[in-house]
Amino acid sequence: MNQPMVQIRDLTRIYRQGDIEVVALDQITLDIVEGDFLALMGPSGSGKSTLLHIIAGIDRPTTGQCIVRDVDVATLSETALADWRNRHVGFVFQTFNLIPVLTALENVEIPLLLTSLSPRERRLHAETALELVGLTDRMHHLPRQLSGGQEQRVAIARALVTDPTLLVADEPTGNLDAHSASDVLNLLATLNRDAGKTIILVTHDPKAAAHARHTVHLEKGELLDAISAAPSP
Amino acid sequence: MNIPGFVIRNALRNKRRLILTVLSVALSLFLFTVLQTALNELTQPAVSEDSALRLIVRHRVSLANVLPVKYQSRLEQIPGVEICSKFTWFGGVYIDEKNFFPQFACEADKIARLFSEAVFDPKQMADFVQDKAGCVVGIKTMRRFGWKIGDKITLKGTLWECDPELTIRAVYREGIDETDLFFHHEYFDELTGDLGLTGTFWIKAKNAEAIPDLVERIDRSFRNSDAETKTETERAFQLEFVSMFGNIKTLVGSISLVIVFTMILVTASTMSMAIRERMREIAILKAVGFDGVQLLGLILSESFGLSMAGGFIGCFGAWLLFNHINVYELTDGFFIKFEVTPHILAGGMMVAAILGAASCVMPAYNTIRMNIVEGLKELD
Numbered sequence: 136m137n138q139p140m141v142q143i144r145d146l147t148r149i150y151r152q153g154d155i156e157v158v159a160l161d162q163i164t165l166d167i168v169e170g171d172f173l174a175l176m177g178p179s180g181s182g183k184s185t186l187l188h189i190i191a192g193i194d195r196p197t198t199g200q201c202i203v204r205d206v207d208v209a210t211l212s213e214t215a216l217a218d219w220r221n222r223h224v225g226f227v228f229q230t231f232n233l234i235p236v237l238t239a240l241e242n243v244e245i246p247l248l249l250t251s252l253s254p255r256e257r258r259l260h261a262e263t264a265l266e267l268v269g270l271t272d273r274m275h276h277l278p279r280q281l282s283g284g285q286e287q288r289v290a291i292a293r294a295l296v297t298d299p300t301l302l303v304a305d306e307p308t309g310n311l312d313a314h315s316a317s318d319v320l321n322l323l324a325t326l327n328r329d330a331g332k333t334i335i336l337v338t339h340d341p342k343a344a345a346h347a348r349h350t351v352h353l354e355k356g357e358l359l360d361a362i363s364a365a366p367s368p
Numbered sequence: 369m370n371i372p373g374f375v376i377r378n379a380l381r382n383k384r385r386l387i388l389t390v391l392s393v394a395l396s397l398f399l400f401t402v403l404q405t406a407l408n409e410l411t412q413p414a415v416s417e418d419s420a421l422r423l424i425v426r427h428r429v430s431l432a433n434v435l436p437v438k439y440q441s442r443l444e445q446i447p448g449v450e451i452c453s454k455f456t457w458f459g460g461v462y463i464d465e466k467n468f469f470p471q472f473a474c475e476a477d478k479i480a481r482l483f484s485e486a487v488f489d490p491k492q493m494a495d496f497v498q499d500k501a502g503c504v505v506g507i508k509t510m511r512r513f514g515w516k517i518g519d520k521i522t523l524k525g526t527l528w529e530c531d532p533e534l535t536i537r538a539v540y541r542e543g544i545d546e547t548d549l550f551f552h553h554e555y556f557d558e559l560t561g562d563l564g565l566t567g568t569f570w571i572k573a574k575n576a577e578a579i580p581d582l583v584e585r586i587d588r589s590f591r592n593s594d595a596e597t598k599t600e601t602e603r604a605f606q607l608e609f610v611s612m613f614g615n616i617k618t619l620v621g622s623i624s625l626v627i628v629f630t631m632i633l634v635t636a637s638t639m640s641m642a643i644r645e646r647m648r649e650i651a652i653l654k655a656v657g658f659d660g661v662q663l664l665g666l667i668l669s670e671s672f673g674l675s676m677a678g679g680f681i682g683c684f685g686a687w688l689l690f691n692h693i694n695v696y697e698l699t700d701g702f703f704i705k706f707e708v709t710p711h712i713l714a715g716g717m718m719v720a721a722i723l724g725a726a727s728c729v730m731p732a733y734n735t736i737r738m739n740i741v742e743g744l745k746e747l748d
Contacts, residue, residue, distance in 0.1 A: 193654075220655060228744065
């Protein structure tokens with residue numbers, strides 16, 4: 136069996152709104168193995184996005200540990216965490232979040248601006264990532280000249296371009312029509328199957344979760360079940 | 369794509385706002401440059417080797433008080449004095465008040481030696497000295513009114529109850545202010561009924577080393593007299609003359625400060641708007657690995673670039689404009705020249721740089737502190 140890439144131990148996240156405390160995650164313990172494609176499911180407010188944010192290093196737990204490849208993410212300084220995210224995490228969001236004034240190729244290049252790659256190497260990497268998501272013919276288009284599905288594929292290419300350890304996707308099909316959603320989910324499944332990418336998908340859509348290898352359910356900040364194998368899509 | 373390219377693309381995303389902001393910075397820095405140049409012209413008159421030798425002896429109380437002519441013989445006996453001339457500001461009107469130019473009654477035979485850096489025609493000067501009602505005029509004033517040698521002009525007295533009728537006998541150029549008119553003090557005395565008074569005495573020292581001692585000796589000579597004197601260098605005198613208009617330095621400084629402060633607010637507001645529109649993009653940049661310092665660099669570059677572009681247009685626009693227009697004519701002779709010096713240009717660009725940095729402090733601080741998850745929520 137593969138070693139756990141992500142080890143979550145007794146993880147709690149509490150938000151404070153004035154005097155009121157909201158427990159978003161309550162004593163979560165979870166392992167995610169390398170090469171997994173895990174779907175985090177649950178209703179709105181169940182804490183699935185919060186868990187994803189903590190694993191991806193854009194939020195910090197109140198208590199507990201989140202260890203990714205032997206690094207306790209919560210203990211890193213802001214600068215070290217930013218560098219860690221650049222090297223280890225690729226993000227895909229519900230709204231595609233492309234920079235509107237940059238072309239698809241330039242959007243994909245953004246994470247590489249922080250690396251020591253030469254401009255030529257950056258361009259080659261970005262072209263390869265766009266080729267991987269099937270957008271070679273759209274690389275010089277601005278986001279407004281692309282369909283929603285194409286924009287999300289550019290976002291996936293941007294997430295992949297640094298060859299990250301983890302690919303995290305927060306409701307990536309939420310803004311897409313059924314056809315585009317299916318394309319995006321198939322692409323994620325292919326990246327997991329063929330490229331061995333470890334993917335964590337947050338969704339409340341069972342059809343989307345069906346593309347994952349495993350599914351876990353959260354409700355009111357608690358893990359409802361152990362990791363279960365998802366049915367084939 | 370590279371980081372500078374990314375900054376430029378961001379700056380250009382709202383072209384109308386960019387143009388308006390750059391123009392407002394440009395206009396403000398144009399104004400700043402004009403004010404600084406005006407202040408420079410008023411308070412930093414050029415100092416030549418000859419002018420450094422000149423001293424002005426005036427009444428200790430104020431320039432409005434006059435001195436007895438009888439002081440002249442005592443002044444001429446003080447060691448170190450080479451020339452001493454009576455010198456009275458006439459302040460008359462030529463046809464209309466707007467035709468202002470400086471007029472002085474002085475000793476005709478001493479003018480050329482007193483202002484030896486100016487170029488006088490010896491023959492014309494001989495004619496001027498010979499003619500008691502003659503005058504010598506600077507080339508700029510000659511051109512301004514289209515005068516020529518031999519023309520007769522009448523100055524209407526405002527400070528003094530007389531209207532001298534003068535014949536232009538000589539023209540001078542270069543070295544000193546080319547707008548002045550000098551006429552015989554003898555003629556002035558005659559017209560005013562020989563009051564035995566002079567506005568000031570202008571002295572030329574034998575050498576620069578003698579000046580500190582000379583200043584002390586002159587004022588000591590007339591201490592405890594009815595009209596105590598105050599002796600000062602030409603430069604100090606000019607500065608004091610300017611100060612009669614009020615504390616110009618403070619006034620111009622205050623206006624400049626208000627301009628700069630207003631521009632900081634305008635630019636900060638623009639940068640805040642630009643950043644607020646991009647909160648989700650900034651959150652994404654943070655998510656993909658940009659840290660606070662790198663984001664600060666991006667924001668600072670954009671703000672700095674915007675201010676420097678405005679500064680360049682404003683400051684160098686002023687430089688270009690005043691190099692090509694006749695400020696002397698435009699201001700009816702108030703400003704003889706209006707030189708936007710490299711020092712002023714550098715000051716303007718420095719203000720632009722400070723503007724760029726200061727205006728992005730708050731937006732950048734908020735960006736650095738922004739929680740990524742909160743930033744991402746902005747879009748949902």
